[in-house]
Amino acid sequence: MKKFMNDPHQFVDEMIEGILAAHPDQLACVANDLRCLIKNGHKKKGKVGIATGGGSGHLPLFLGYIGDGLLDGCAVGGVFQSPSAEQMLEVTKAIDSGAGVLYIYGNYGGDIMNFDMAAEMAELEDIKVQQVVAGEDVASAPKGEEGKRRGVAGIFFVYKIAGAMADSLASLEEVKRVAQKVCANVRTMGVALTPCIVPEVGKPSFTIGENEMEIGMGIHGEPGIHRGPLLKADEIIDQIMKRILADLPYKKGDEVSVLVNGLGATPKEELYILYRKVQQILKKEGISVFNTYIGEFATSMEMAGASVSLLKLDDELKGLISKQANSPFFAQLQL
């Protein structure tokens, strides 16, 4: 296991200590718990708070999207583990300004259970809570069973757009509505080339042959839909795009935002070679590209691989995705 670390059992806490030390003006922890993080500074009166949470090992997910025009707080779990309901509640209490709190998180059992519990506890403290569960990995469940799909990199779009909506002082119902609209219009599929190692485990949880790839693998190594020899970049994108385009389906005349996400160890050079083919296919299909995000948005530590997400846009979503945003891990000027 070749990682820069000290004690594997301190991996997450030392990481958070580093993050807080690096960005003291932007982030703070509450309840004397390093794993309960919020945006530093004054709460904007009347602004809906947005909280997320999930396991560590996916930076910038999840805490990396706490920032202006994005999220207000995050409960941080161990590597690939859900944070507790109590931690989520602490974050909820810290970020509520009276307008209520929206939970946005990925479709994983532990997170759902704990966020549900946190929402109930928050209601007891007179905090209005609504929830949106993101799941858009087309490889994880067939069309018609969208509710079973894993949440992967596409959650970035939900954060970005709900964050911009909340910033406009929209109501909890309105922020929830737009977050759900994003969920309904985003689709993702990924491919993995190598596994990653959970520090406390010390060895890969699965293996992939030296010349193999697995299409559709999840960001915790969940099984994909096809394992086989490593294909050329264009062939991989052909397969991925075929599934994504057919799923929504995305059609001629649609306008999309495209996210090509690196899983951690894949260089940006390769992500752009992948995007080249994505763009060629979209052009051929008559689908226009509004804007692009290419880089690491949802990772699995040192896993090599990538995913492609498409978000179908309408005028409302275009307006919101264009807004300025700023966190220690993601900055965008007004488009």
Add this chain to the structure above:
Amino acid sequence: MKKFMNDPHQFVDEMIEGILAAHPDQLACVANDLRCLIKNGHKKKGKVGIATGGGSGHLPLFLGYIGDGLLDGCAVGGVFQSPSAEQMLEVTKAIDSGAGVLYIYGNYGGDIMNFDMAAEMAELEDIKVQQVVAGEDVASAPKGEEGKRRGVAGIFFVYKIAGAMADSLASLEEVKRVAQKVCANVRTMGVALTPCIVPEVGKPSFTIGENEMEIGMGIHGEPGIHRGPLLKADEIIDQIMKRILADLPYKKGDEVSVLVNGLGATPKEELYILYRKVQQILKKEGISVFNTYIGEFATSMEMAGASVSLLKLDDELKGLISKQANSPFFAQLQL
């Protein structure tokens, strides 16, 4: 070789095609050459143009810093190869607005030779050119021989600050002066855990044992100063910081900007564990941190490893580093 690519011989051109397709509003090529890139849009009359260049395989270096408040153009070479003098000249001609052009590039033989030649050719076309060669890797040559040092991630600071200065419509001499000031005040040292593979070669150019690291290795795999068993993160940072701090030397009361750079395959989680110790050491030394940059700023494709750079700041540099900047690979709001 597990890379997302098609033909290894098309690796660079397909990457650039992807970049131009993804960021058409921000980037364009000139002279019908994909490898001659400039900022898209109108030239600002009276603004000094800043050009860089260098081998591919280091994204965001070099072309990734073409943007507002940053660079105006870049000549792109093959993987780890210098672009030609002719390509540099084309970029120079395209970005000159009459106020002259500053070349900023790393201290490598091929780049120096070609930029020198380009500068001579530009003078013949009545374009004023000045050059600043960045080299700050303390592992690559001893103190007293600073002119022999390799340029690595610290060149980001030179781009950022010279870019902000040029944006204020300062003269060529002034932009050069501030770029030189950054070079004089920045120091870097790195550590590598794994090699990378040049696509056209197909195999690693060197090996590092399964439990080994090499401190001081360059971003093309140039030999470092110590190879040995992989130490704990804190121990590695102790060694790196000792060398960096002693070299300038950085002293109690100094104020610095800190860059913790990932070489490509190292997850952000680990970079923050490294930063945690950097910050502890700076605090102990009485050196204060003005701001931080943590992520991938100068890479070696899929090489695992990291580097630490410190820039000693004065009021002028603080003002310039705080300015807004925006490129497809780097965005910063006004600090």
